[in-house]
Amino acid sequence: MTEQLNLSSSEAVEYFFERGWTDGLPVVPPTPDLVAEFLGVVGLGPDVILGSVPERNRDLTVEKAAINSVMAGCRPEYFPVVVAALEAILDPSFNAHAAMSSTGGAALCLIVSGPLVEELGFFHLNNALGSGSRANASIGRAVRLVAMNIFGAKTGVLDASSIGHPGKYSMVVAETKPPAGWPTFAEELGASVGETSVTVIAAEGPRQIANHLNPDSKGWLLTIASAMRSPATFTVGKGAQVVVVLGYEARESLARDGWSKNEIRSFLAQHSRISAEELEAAGVLLELGSAHNMVPEEDGLLPSVSSADDILLVTAGGPGPGWSAYMPAWAPILHSRASTRLVSKTGRSEAIGGSDV
Amino acid sequence: MSSCEILVVLRPDYEDDQVEEKFSLAPRIVPDEPFTLTIIDNGKPKAKQLLTEVASRLGNRFPIANVEIVSKASAGKPLEADVAQLVAARSRMVITGIGD
Numbered sequence: 504m505t506e507q508l509n510l511s512s513s514e515a516v517e518y519f520f521e522r523g524w525t526d527g528l529p530v531v532p533p534t535p536d537l538v539a540e541f542l543g544v545v546g547l548g549p550d551v552i553l554g555s556v557p558e559r560n561r562d563l564t565v566e567k568a569a570i571n572s573v574m575a576g577c578r579p580e581y582f583p584v585v586v587a588a589l590e591a592i593l594d595p596s597f598n599a600h601a602a603m604s605s606t607g608g609a610a611l612c613l614i615v616s617g618p619l620v621e622e623l624g625f626f627h628l629n630n631a632l633g634s635g636s637r638a639n640a641s642i643g644r645a646v647r648l649v650a651m652n653i654f655g656a657k658t659g660v661l662d663a664s665s666i667g668h669p670g671k672y673s674m675v676v677a678e679t680k681p682p683a684g685w686p687t688f689a690e691e692l693g694a695s696v697g698e699t700s701v702t703v704i705a706a707e708g709p710r711q712i713a714n715h716l717n718p719d720s721k722g723w724l725l726t727i728a729s730a731m732r733s734p735a736t737f738t739v740g741k742g743a744q745v746v747v748v749l750g751y752e753a754r755e756s757l758a759r760d761g762w763s764k765n766e767i768r769s770f771l772a773q774h775s776r777i778s779a780e781e782l783e784a785a786g787v788l789l790e791l792g793s794a795h796n797m798v799p800e801e802d803g804l805l806p807s808v809s810s811a812d813d814i815l816l817v818t819a820g821g822p823g824p825g826w827s828a829y830m831p832a833w834a835p836i837l838h839s840r841a842s843t844r845l846v847s848k849t850g851r852s853e854a855i856g857g858s859d860v
Numbered sequence: 861m862s863s864c865e866i867l868v869v870l871r872p873d874y875e876d877d878q879v880e881e882k883f884s885l886a887p888r889i890v891p892d893e894p895f896t897l898t899i900i901d902n903g904k905p906k907a908k909q910l911l912t913e914v915a916s917r918l919g920n921r922f923p924i925a926n927v928e929i930v931s932k933a934s935a936g937k938p939l940e941a942d943v944a945q946l947v948a949a950r951s952r953m954v955i956t957g958i959g960d
Binding site: 505506507508509510511512513515519524533534535538558561566567570571574598601602605648652653654655790792794795834837838839 | 864866867868869871872873875903904905907908932937938
């Protein structure tokens with residue numbers, strides 16, 4: 504049973520800082536009535552276990568998830584999305600233990616796709632990856648607070664991030680409606696109309712990609728591919744999953760020119776391949792004889808993505824001259840894979856997308 | 861709300877941190893009969909070379925008859941349980957590495 508603490512109301516926030524229960528920002532004190540409201544939304548008992556990290560011998564109850572969601576500033580109606588995200592993170596294929604402890608400093612990046620994006624007020628156009636939306640900020644923050652407070656993902660404890668990035672506060676990509684003829688990200692994973700999916704991927708920070716002048720939509724893809732093959736990215740030359748966020752002009756011009764999402768993925772996978780010489784020219788030494796055996800393939804090149812299907816292609820961002828974004832997974836797929844759940848407004852979420860996504 | 865009002869809140873962290881007390885370190889016994897040493901290579905670059913060198917130096921101190929190497933596919937995942945059992949059955953001493 505969760506311990507109740509009696510605190511002076513004027514000192515409660517400071518007490519949470521002192522106990523190391525925050526991410527560095529003030530939290531909303533999790534009173535029993537607020538937590539009960541969250542539990543009521545999903546209709547799950549407080550002791551229901553959402554999942555475990557066996558390597559840490561710890562599991563997560565719905566009540567602890569609700570407490571941390573209150574602290575993060577979530578509204579009660581956000582809680583089903585948080586539950587789905589946490590269940591995705593605790594899927595063994597995601598390998599939460601490694602994703603939360605690696606020196607690589609990954610964010611627990613969420614991709615939300617479906618009608619709840621509009622219903623809950625996620626930013627999905629302007630500032631899709633920026634600040635200003637309570638849903639984007641607090642849902643991602645709730646997930647991070649659970650990682651810290653339940654699973655010990657804290658500096659000096661079990662989070663060994665060498666440098667980390669700001670996405671470790673919150674990192675949520677909410678998909679905007681794609682151009683006509685393109686399926687949504689959720690639909691590609693098997694969701695039906697009316698269903699919302701949450702995908703989690705352990706990600707490095709987002710790279711903004713600019714292409715302001717090129718009228719050729721193929722030019723947009725070449726620019727994105729050039730960002731995806733930067734030798735400075737850990738997974739380039741090894742192969743991993745990546746998130747590509749197609750901004751407004753990019754997606755509209757690509758769709759207008761007849762590109763399908765599969766064709767875009769294939770193009771990006773091919774054009775993000777890189778030679779050993781390019782890596783070495785940038786000072787990157789090839790890993791050989793280890794888990795990442797960087798031996799060039801038949802075309803003499805090394806992959807930056809594991810396969811075309813490992814490009815998580817999402818539409819987000821508002822009008823503006825030529826901005827898209829890209830986030831590589833923190834590690835190759837042999838260590839961690841993105842994981843997806845369908846959001847259920849009550850009860851547990853449902854896994855979709857198979858082992859690939 | 862006055863500044864001295866008492867606020868009841870729920871504790872947000874994991875509340876069973878006593879796992880450490882359930883275990884104790886195995887006794888440190890210096891083997892005197894020839895034995896097998898197994899190295900668990902975590903898959904990181906040069907891990908195998910580093911641990912092989914450690915094994916070589918240990919050979920100057922202990923009666924190591926045989927060195928076996930087990931390589932993990934991912935540094936981010938634990939050794940599979942069946943492999944761990946096999947290693948435990950075959951080895952008197954095991955060395956593994958963590959981190960980079």
